[in-house]
Amino acid sequence: MARGLVAIAREWRRLLPAFAFTAGLLLSSPGAYATPPVDTGESIFRDGIAGDGLPVEATHHQQLAMRGAAAACANCHRRSGLGSKEGNTTIPPIAAQYLFRPSAQSPDELTVPFIDGMRTARQPYTEATLARAIREGIDSEGRPLGYLMPQFALNDADMRALIDYLRTLDRRRAPGVTDTVLHFATIITPDADPVKRRGMLDVLQHYFADKNAAPLGATPALRSSRKMMFMVNRRWELHVWELHGAPDTWDEQLRRYLAQQPVFAVLSGLGGRNWAPVHDFCEREQVPCLFPNVEVPVESEHDSYSMYFSRGVLLEAQLIAQRMREPAGSPTARPVRSVLQLYRAGDSGEAAAQMLATSLRKQGIAVDNRALPPNANVATALHHAPHADALMLWLRPPDLAALGDAPPASTAVYVSGIMGGLDRAPLPAKWRTNARLAYPVDLPQGRRVRVDYAFGWFAIRHIPVVDERVQADTYLACGLLAETLSHMVDAFVRDYLVERIDDMLEHRILTGYYPRLTLAPGQRFASKGGYIVRFAEPDRLRVVADSDWIVP
Template sequence: MISSITAAVLLAAASAMAPAANPPPAPAVDATAHPAAPSTESRIEAGRRMYLEGVLPSGEMITARVRNDVTVGGDFAICGTCHRRSGLGSSEGSQVIPAIAGDRLFNPLRLPTRNLPLAPQQRPAYNMETLKRAIRSGVDANGELLDPLMPRYALDDDQIELLIDYLKTVSVEISPGVDERDIHFATIIAGPVAPEIRKALVDVMQVYVEQKNSETRHESKRAQDAPWHKEWLFSPYRKWVMHVWELTGAPETWPAQLERYYRQQPVFAVLSGVANGPWQPVHRFCEQTELPCLFPTTDLPVIAEQDFYPIYLSKGMALEGQLVNRHRLDDGQVNRPLVQVYRADDQRAKAAAEAIRQERGVRTVVWHPGEGQPGTEFWRQVLDEAEDGHLTLWLSQADVDTLWPVLEQNGGPDRIYLSSSLYGDNTDGVPPSLRDRLLFIHTNELPSRLSRLLLRSTGWLRVKGIYAPEARQVQANAYFALKVAGDALTHIRGYFFRDYFIERIEHTVDSVPYTSVYPRISLAPGQRFAAKGGYIAKLSPGPNPALVAVTEWITP
């Protein structure tokens, strides 16, 4: 039997669904009276901007207080500055910044211990109210004051909830390229790279991975059968799988090729690589895909410090241009005019020239393709312009050597900068009478010291039977990228999040014992170039001249 209340409800529902004979006109809707609720995506984006950029939904910048009365803004008030992009925290000395990503705030925080079965609880789980209190007043879930350096934010409920909505999405699911058994990496060969260079790079990547997966301690078995109290130690183990992505044709076709490779098998990161041409298409793909792209060998990196995922060893040719400026400034010569020469069809030379083109007193002369090598008349015009100043030549040895007879006959500037990358190491063609005028821009370790610096990689390469002297830099850079990646994976201990992987690299690069072909490397949060300086060098006197530094390692 149907109750009277149920019958009334059914009758009302039936009446509501029945069409009316003369339906009343629909009431006018005031769109401003009840605005549509923001979508989940827009709320998360608003929270992301608050967390990573310090921008409130109103467009105003976030401010906060530290030590009760000091107002801070900018990077000091941005959550991601300390808790990092991954939300998994960081450390500096004895200062530990806790993880706040995903559901970590809403679970108890426990400390590692040998006392079984559970670790002691450091704090209980936050709920929405205690978390709001922590953000505004600096009081944690235990009711205790947080560190005085933790900013206190005057945010309303909606602003805090936007922030928390975003945090719940951060570092929740492991990144693509990792499964229960394997972690996938790629190395990229972009453009028409010489066969011997390609082989030298691929040999390093494949042999290193084969050695790493040799399982002399049966890591796979331990990962599968680890006792529960040691699962945290053994379960993160994954076999490495290395893929070679080769990009052919025009650079504008490379993004589509990269997308095809990535669809076939996503990778956790791109390690090393080499390009004959611009790295820009690879850079853009990695940034858009949120794919770490670590330490490729390229003279043409993308200089975009605001980007997160590509990290380079050096600024390449642009750094060489900056070093010329820095050396002239340090010598008090920056007010003297500078004439620089490069070929219009040489992208590397153009990148170096562009780095100093806008400086005061700099004149740029472009030698156009199709005109053969520079001739006497061309050099005389260049020397006339540079008579009271300096000359920088972004040219190959074949081009520059046509200058020497003209210099010997006509004098010319007392300072001529040459790019070691473009001119090369063979200086046999330089007349002894001109050596004192030449300054070489050198962004690697000097040749006389390089073998000692590369003892670690060269020894390993020789033992494995894959050492290629003609590709020494490419192999050394690849070995460096592999070692750094392996060290970072050890530190992240199963937190297979790409952002966290990069943050660990930023944190540990300064302490690695191997620096590839660069005598000094370092990274800090937000920095994307590990080697930041170079030498200015001259040729030594005597029958067998060698490059000797006339400056310390200088940083523009």
């Protein structure tokens, strides 16, 4: 509850405009207004920009003014137009079907999908009462709107555009949804690890089989489903979209897959060095992509449909950059002035090395990046490399195991935990004294209680554990989807799926490898930090924290 109150206070300015728009949105009269360009309504709704390119303005009790993005409808009513809930504050849906629908005295009378916050008994808005609501803050029955609702002044053309846009939100059913089936895809790139691929698919296929094991029967009528608010009586069907060839051909392959079988969302998935074409496809087609297993996720401020558990090796680069800038707890306890980075050309470590180098150079730290060709020997490359205060290894387990002689005692060694295998990283014993691992997950003793349920589930179903983190993350993604769908009832809207995950994620108790998962609107990475860890003993793989939890 405390968090809810803080969130409300923090976002109060954002919440006000959306309510004002609720009334103004639908104020229009089909013959009364000129029709501006089609994209004006979307611009007002999502960005708070009017048809003339100027910021939309709103007032509250003639005192508080909001302009532009702060006055966008989507801030409160979300991209779906289906509203949201924070603590005791409920933001109602403003898609046209919810504002214009006839009043209902009981759930049995509803003819639209159930949404938290919908006003079932309120008189429907007319164009006149909506105009009054947006300008004066009076609802369809003559009562004041909620205290968060400001008053807006949109011209007739902008109002017409906004109404037209709201009507586009009245899609009763998303692609990939039938009366009896929910279709989902998982995407696998050609450079994905075949062992991880097998482990991920094992989990997905068994989870879908479990979901479909109970007899479903016929889908209940809409009115009946209102009484069973947490039941979505549909079978889950999984489609495996295997990609082939060069990345510049993946978009065309994905478009063919989607045309052949539309899906409601992409669930999990597995990538190698390059996930960007898949990410871009899902954003363009507005298909939710839920928690794929990728080491180099795509970072973008404006994307909405892709969710990741963490930033992967890019988060590791941030953790290590912070540690090198603040080296009090480092193996040498001395400032780092020079860094040598080793990575395989074209592997995930290349992107992370570039990010780390950019960050360190801004701090005046010299960075020497060494890209190893496919057949190069790591020990030989290190033997001929110049000395540096710190050595950063973006390497896989076979390369770590073949490092050879220990580095000079004065050299701090940092290792990518994700690429190296986390606490199972096979560093030779003589390397472990100086080695520190970037560790963007919870410590083994901390996560045990949260992953034991998943591993017990694997054991009961005889699923071989071939990659603990990938399989635990895949199971977690499936559970998050199932829980979210149970609360969506029949409101199958892709944007609403994303928004419900945003809202529900922080309340999740079983968070797998991660100590905490949260997604505020606009955030796409659910776990924000990590540790720097060290080996407890040179001859054992057990790791312990060498830093507090770091959020870069």
